[in-house]
Amino acid sequence: MTPALDVADLVSRAREGQPRAVARLISMVEDAAPAMREVTAALAPYAGRAHVVGLTGAPGVGKSTSTSALVRAYREQGLRVGVLAVDPSSPFSGGALLGDRVRMQDHATDPGVYIRSMASRGHLGGLAWATPQAVRVLDAAGYDVVLVETVGVGQSEVEIAGAADTTVVLLAPGMGDGVQAAKAGILEIGDVFVVNKADRDGADSTARELRHMLTLGSGPRSGDVDDPWTPPVLKTVAATGAGVDEVLAAISSHREWLARTGELASRRRARAAVEIEAIAFDQLRARMGDLRGDATLDTLAAQVVDGALDPYAAADSLVEGLTA
Amino acid sequence: MTPALDVADLVSRAREGQPRAVARLISMVEDAAPAMREVTAALAPYAGRAHVVGLTGAPGVGKSTSTSALVRAYREQGLRVGVLAVDPSSPFSGGALLGDRVRMQDHATDPGVYIRSMASRGHLGGLAWATPQAVRVLDAAGYDVVLVETVGVGQSEVEIAGAADTTVVLLAPGMGDGVQAAKAGILEIGDVFVVNKADRDGADSTARELRHMLTLGSGPRSGDVDDPWTPPVLKTVAATGAGVDEVLAAISSHREWLARTGELASRRRARAAVEIEAIAFDQLRARMGDLRGDATLDTLAAQVVDGALDPYAAADSLVEGLTA
DSSP states (O other), X not given: OOHHHHHHHHHHHHHTTOHHHHHHHHHHHHTTOTTXXXXXXXXXXXXXXXXXXXXXXXXTSOHHHHHHHHHHHHHHTTOOEEEEEEETTOOOOOOSSOGGGGGGGGGTTOTTEEEEEEEOOSSTTHHHHHHHHHHHHHHHTTOSEEEEEEOBOOHHHHHHHHTSSEEEEEEOTTTOOHHHHHHHTHHHHOSEEEEOOTXXXXXXXXXXXXXXXXXXXXXXXXXXXXXXXOOOEEEOBTTTTBTHHHHHHHHHHHHHHHHHHTHHHHHHHHHHHHHHHXXXXXXXXXXXXXXXXXXXXXXXXXXXXXXXXXXHHHHHHHHHHHTO | OOHHHHHHHHHHHHHTTOHHHHXXXXXXXXXXXXXXXXXXXXXXXXXXXXXXXXXXXXXXXXXXXXXXXXXXXXXXXXXXXXXXXXXXXXXXXXXXXXXXXXXXXXGTTXXXXXXXXXXXXXXXXXXXXXXXXXXXXXXHTTOSEEEEEEOBOSHHHHHHHHTSSEXXXXXXXXXXXXXXXXXXXHHHHOSEEEEOOTTXXXXXXXXXXXXXXXXXXXXXXXXXXXXXXXXXXXXXXXXXXXXXXXXXHHHHHHHHHHHHHTHHHHHHHHHHHHHHHHHHHHHHHHHHHHTTTOHHHHHHHHHHHTTSSOHHHHXXXXXXXXXX
C-alpha cells in the first residue's frame, strides 16, 4: 500500500466515523509525521464545518465535569462531539481515554463522541502547533462540535483556547476573583463566562465581580460596533447538569453572532494566517538547518573571516540561496 | 553630515584610538541601530587581528580582579587591550566604566585600555548577538587583545565565552568542585583553567580534581589528532598578581597552537557561519513580520478557511513570495 492510498483511505474511513482512523490521523499530526503535509491536504476540503469551542480555567474549577456535561447536552440535541483534552503538564498522550478521565466514560461507548487526550511531545512548538491540526482532523471527520479543553491557565493554554470560535472560561466561587482572572489574561479571551460549583458560597459575588471587571474593559473587545458581543456570565453545577443548557444556548448565540457579523470568517482567517506563517517559518528554519556544513555557508564564513565580506552581505547571499 | 560619512568617520576615529568613537560604535551595534549593517561593513576589512580571550566562571571566583590583573600584565607587554564586561543580569549598560567596576579604575586613564560593560537590552537575541559585534568593533579599532568577561555561568554566558579564540575558565577553592564545573558545562569550553584565590585552603585539591575530570573526558576535545591541546590547570592569586604571567603564557601557547593546527581559522569560520545564519534568520523573520496584514497572506488565509488551499500549500506560496 502506498502512503498516498493510506492517507486517502484513512481520511475516508475517518469521515465514515471510524474512531481508529481518527485516532491514527491525530497521532500523525501530533507526531508531525512525514505524511503530515499529505494528511493536511487531504483534510482541507472537509474542514471548516465544525463549531470549535474552547474551555479553559484554573485547576479545580471542574473542567472535566463541565466538558462531560456539555457533551451530554450536545448529544441530546443529536450533535456529534469531538473532545480534545489538552494537558501540557502530562507526558501521556495518544489514548482515546486516559485513566484519569473516568468521568468521560459514560460517553465511551457512544459512537457520536470521540475523546482524545493530547500532551506535549515531539514537534517544536508542541501543543500550540499540534492542537489546531487535531481540531482539523475532528472537523473533517464530521464532528459538529469540537470541544478543546485545556488544563491550567498558562499563556500557551490561553492561546490554545483562544484559537477556538467560541471560548468558554470556567471559574469557581472563592478562587475565581476578578483580579485573578484579569491576571491570567482570561478576561480578554472569554466569549462566555461560567461560574461552576454555583451551589457553593460566594458564587453570586464571583459572578458579580466578574461582570464588573468585564465592564471595566475598554468596551466590547471585538466585532461590529453596531452589534457588539457582551460576554454573558452564567452559573452552573456541572455535576448535576444545572445551568448547562443555558451555557449551550449562550455558545449557540455567540455562534450566530459570529456568523451574522462576519466575525467568524475574520477570526478563522486570522487563525489561518498564524498557522500559515508558522509552517512557512518552520520550512525556512529547516532549509537553514540543511545549510549547516553546506559548501555555500562554509565559503561565505571563510570570506567573512578574511574580511572580504561582511556578515550582512553574507547573510544576503544565504537568503538568496535559500530562496533560489 | 550623511549617515555614510558619519559611519566611515567613526570607524576612522576609532582606529585612531579615540575612545568616544569606539563607544559610539559599540552603542550602535548594541542597539542594533539602523546603521548597524553599514557599521559592520565598514569594520569588516579591519577585523580578525585581535586575539579574543573569554573569561568565565561562577560569581565569587574573582573575575573582575583577574581581568584587571590580566590587563595589567598585557599592558606590561605593550599590548593594547579592550575589555567587554558582559552582565546578562544587569539592566545597566553603555558606560565606559560602571561604579561597581572600581577595581578597573587603575586602567581608567590608560589610553591603551578600553573597558565597556554590556547588559541585555533591545535587540532580540540580546547579548549573544551583540557581543560578537562589539568584539568586532574593538578588533577593528586595533586592540591587540579583546577580553570578554562574562558574569555567571548560565548557558548564554557559556556561549558568549565559548565564542572566544581562547576561553579561560576561573574557579575558586571549595566552590569549584569538578562536578559543579561539569554540570555548568564549562569543562567542555575551557582552553585554560585557573584556580584563583590559590592562597586559600583546598586550592590544590580543586586543581587536582579538575585535572582528573579533564582526563575523564573523551580525549582532547578539538584539534589535530597528532598535535592535541591539553587544557592546563593553573593557580593564581589575582589580587596580588601571583601566577598571572603563567596564565598569559598559557593563553599565548594556546594561540600558537590554534594558528599552528589551523584550528584558529576553523573556529572563526564556524563562528562566522553561526553569525551569518543568525542575521539571515533575522531578515527572514522581519520579512515574515512585514506580511502581517499584507494582502497576500490575507488572501492565502481566506483560501485556507474556504478549504480551497491547505495550510502547507499556502506556506509554500508565502515562502515563494518572501523570496521573490
